[in-house]
Amino acid sequence: MDSHSIIGTKNKKGQVFTDPHHLFFEAPRIPSFFTGSEVIKEAIRRASVDLMVAYPITPQSEAAALIGELYAEGYVTDYMRGENEFGVMSECAGGSFGGARVFTTTAGPGTMRAMENFPMWSGARLPIEMIVTCRGINSPLSIQPDTLEIYFLLETGMLVWHAETAQDFYDWILMGFIVAEQPDVHLPIAICCDGFFVTHTKDVVNLTPVDMCLPPYDPYRSPVPCMDMECPPVRMMRDPFVMKSNYISYATHASWQQEIRAAIERSRKHTIPMIGGLIESENTDAEILIVSSGTAVSQGREAIRLLEDEGLRVGLVKVKSLRPWPYHEIREATKHAKHIFVPEFNVAGWMAREIKATIPDSDRVIAGPHVAGGMTMPPEVIVEHIQRSLGKSVATLAGRGS
Amino acid sequence: MIKRRINIRMSGLGGQGVVTSAHVMAMAASKDNRQAISNPFFGAEKRMAPAEAYVRIGVERIYDRGELVYPEVIEVFHPQVITQGKSYTMPFYSGIKRGGLVIINSNMELLTEEDKQRLIDLEVAVYYVNATEMALEIAGTELSTNMGMIGSVAGITKCVSMEALDLALQDRFGKKYVASGGTATLDQAITKKFAKKELLLAKNLAVVKKAYEVGAEWAEKNQVELTVARV
Numbered sequence: 001m002d003s004h005s006i007i008g009t010k011n012k013k014g015q016v017f018t019d020p021h022h023l024f025f026e027a028p029r030i031p032s033f034f035t036g037s038e039v040i041k042e043a044i045r046r047a048s049v050d051l052m053v054a055y056p057i058t059p060q061s062e063a064a065a066l067i068g069e070l071y072a073e074g075y076v077t078d079y080m081r082g083e084n085e086f087g088v089m090s091e092c093a094g095g096s097f098g099g100a101r102v103f104t105t106t107a108g109p110g111t112m113r114a115m116e117n118f119p120m121w122s123g124a125r126l127p128i129e130m131i132v133t134c135r136g137i138n139s140p141l142s143i144q145p146d147t148l149e150i151y152f153l154l155e156t157g158m159l160v161w162h163a164e165t166a167q168d169f170y171d172w173i174l175m176g177f178i179v180a181e182q183p184d185v186h187l188p189i190a191i192c193c194d195g196f197f198v199t200h201t202k203d204v205v206n207l208t209p210v211d212m213c214l215p216p217y218d219p220y221r222s223p224v225p226c227m228d229m230e231c232p233p234v235r236m237m238r239d240p241f242v243m244k245s246n247y248i249s250y251a252t253h254a255s256w257q258q259e260i261r262a263a264i265e266r267s268r269k270h271t272i273p274m275i276g277g278l279i280e281s282e283n284t285d286a287e288i289l290i291v292s293s294g295t296a297v298s299q300g301r302e303a304i305r306l307l308e309d310e311g312l313r314v315g316l317v318k319v320k321s322l323r324p325w326p327y328h329e330i331r332e333a334t335k336h337a338k339h340i341f342v343p344e345f346n347v348a349g350w351m352a353r354e355i356k357a358t359i360p361d362s363d364r365v366i367a368g369p370h371v372a373g374g375m376t377m378p379p380e381v382i383v384e385h386i387q388r389s390l391g392k393s394v395a396t397l398a399g400r401g402s
Numbered sequence: 403m404i405k406r407r408i409n410i411r412m413s414g415l416g417g418q419g420v421v422t423s424a425h426v427m428a429m430a431a432s433k434d435n436r437q438a439i440s441n442p443f444f445g446a447e448k449r450m451a452p453a454e455a456y457v458r459i460g461v462e463r464i465y466d467r468g469e470l471v472y473p474e475v476i477e478v479f480h481p482q483v484i485t486q487g488k489s490y491t492m493p494f495y496s497g498i499k500r501g502g503l504v505i506i507n508s509n510m511e512l513l514t515e516e517d518k519q520r521l522i523d524l525e526v527a528v529y530y531v532n533a534t535e536m537a538l539e540i541a542g543t544e545l546s547t548n549m550g551m552i553g554s555v556a557g558i559t560k561c562v563s564m565e566a567l568d569l570a571l572q573d574r575f576g577k578k579y580v581a582s583g584g585t586a587t588l589d590q591a592i593t594k595k596f597a598k599k600e601l602l603l604a605k606n607l608a609v610v611k612k613a614y615e616v617g618a619e620w621a622e623k624n625q626v627e628l629t630v631a632r633v
């Protein structure tokens with residue numbers, strides 16, 4: 001029998017369907033100076049997306065509008081505007097059940113409003129990609145990048161990655177589809193970044209060629225039959241086991257939920273070569289480490305420069321993937337550290353909790369500094385926090401109004 | 403003083419093009435092969451509300467994001483930033499680094515004796531420029547005030563070149579640009595002021611150039627030598 005590959009053929013916009021490995025690691029890169037929102041657009045231009053569902057909420061509105069432009073240009077097959085975020089995520093589910101590659105963007109209160117859908121997506125094994133441009137979910141109102149919403153996503157059964165820069169974001173938007181759609185993974189993926197600090201910041205990003213795109217999603221590689229009412233997950237919705245308490249309902253719930261968590265773990269073997277490991281680390285032989293994810297890593301890098309000027313050597317661990325959680329990687333990277341600082345853009349300190357639950361001698365973890373409502377964390381504040389915790393005398397920073 | 407990085411805080415009011423100024427500056431610095439980052443910080447997008455944007459320009463990779471708490475340069479786009487406290491920091495120069503620079507768009511003195519003394523203690527140079535008047539004279543619209551502010555900081559610190567600013571302006575206004583609804587409306591407003599896009603570019607560039615020259619002259623006369631290293 002002849003076998004036909006779509007690789008090397010062209011889509012209607014003249015883009016060549018390109019082997020993902022070639023696209024990510026071998027194709028030339030073009031340096032461009034863009035905002036994060038423009039970077040999201042350029043990634044989706046190359047992602048062979050069938051359906052995008054949009055709803056406005058700062059700070060993702062620009063990106064959602066820019067993808068509307070892509071639809072007008074013919075790069076995205078269909079573009080729908082939802083009634084609210086709950087409706088958006090439900091429409092995404094419908095599109096994905098129907099076999100489409102589905103993409104959406106949300107932020108803060110939108111993520112919270114849509115929350116019911118996320119464990120449903122993963123239970124239904126829908127490989128939807130969702131961009132989360134983090135924003136405060138609290139009152140008093142904030143549009144700035146508080147990362148608390150990520151904490152709510154961690155046990156939804158989704159893959160969760162947290163980008164530090166627009167470059168991470170560009171690469172991971174494309175790579176995320178490929179990992180999420182593997183037959184032995186086949187789960188929704190949340191690719192998070194800190195709103196404004198990434199979306200509204202202009203930075204240099206190396207883009208893949210505009211005439212190359214990802215091969216399309218193949219729904220027949222799904223581990224569960226598409227829209228089959230006799231098999232999980234769909235039949236469960238028509239005849240819910242939740243109504244029953246018998247052997248088969250116990251077994252089905254337990255095995256299916258464990259299977260979703262096992263699928264998250266199985267994604268490691270695809271993710272690690274793709275994004276270069278679940279963590280990235282520098283100078284982990286230092287006694288002091290800064291461990292975090294997202295923009296907090298960037299602020300940590302600047303703090304490390306300032307501390308170096310004062311003769312203090314500090315190492316760094318950037319956590320890229322939150323689900324799967326890099327359990328062994330973090331234990332290994334932190335084994336020499338005496339003091340582990342975890343700066344976070346939320347007051348809950350969820351990253352510090354996760355790390356404490358991972359490593360031996362967890363009293364080495366010093367949570368903070370924290371900023372609330374997505375306010376800025378100047379590197380000087382991290383420096384002061386570290387020096388104070390180590391018992392060094394510090395000149396108090398010039399405060400507001402001084 | 404040659405710095406490895408210059409951090410610029412632009413404080414103004416919604417509608418003045420503060421965010422656009424920061425983007426144009428960063429684009430220009432990038433064209434000069436320096437490292438640059440720009441980002442805005444604002445609440446609800448409305449005219450006359452406080453708006454800030456930040457540009458960081460340097461010779462090594464810049465990671466720092468968000469509000470600029472400890473800047474080398476502060477630009478005040480509108481007198482109300484000072485007179486009505488339309489600023490995220492009070493006083494508006496809070497956090498400025500020793501040896502820094504303050505650029506104020508105003509035709510009259512706005513600082514109190516106390517402010518002046520504190521800035522002198524910090525060896526901060528203060529430069530007044532009448533950017534709005536310059537914009538009205540050269541471009542025929544006060545909407546080009548931000549161009550005067552871009553030219554001033556570039557002329558004094560040479561953190562971006564005139565050639566790069568020219569290219570950056572063409573990038574920003576020469577082609578279709580999609581941003582928020584507020585920004586799109588303002589883009590339309592400025593476009594309507596000129597018969598042709600080329601005229602818009604030429605007039606705005608003329609404002610930048612004039613402010614650059616006046617600023618450069620002032621810096622030389624007053625021996626203000628704050629600048630950023632070449633790559």
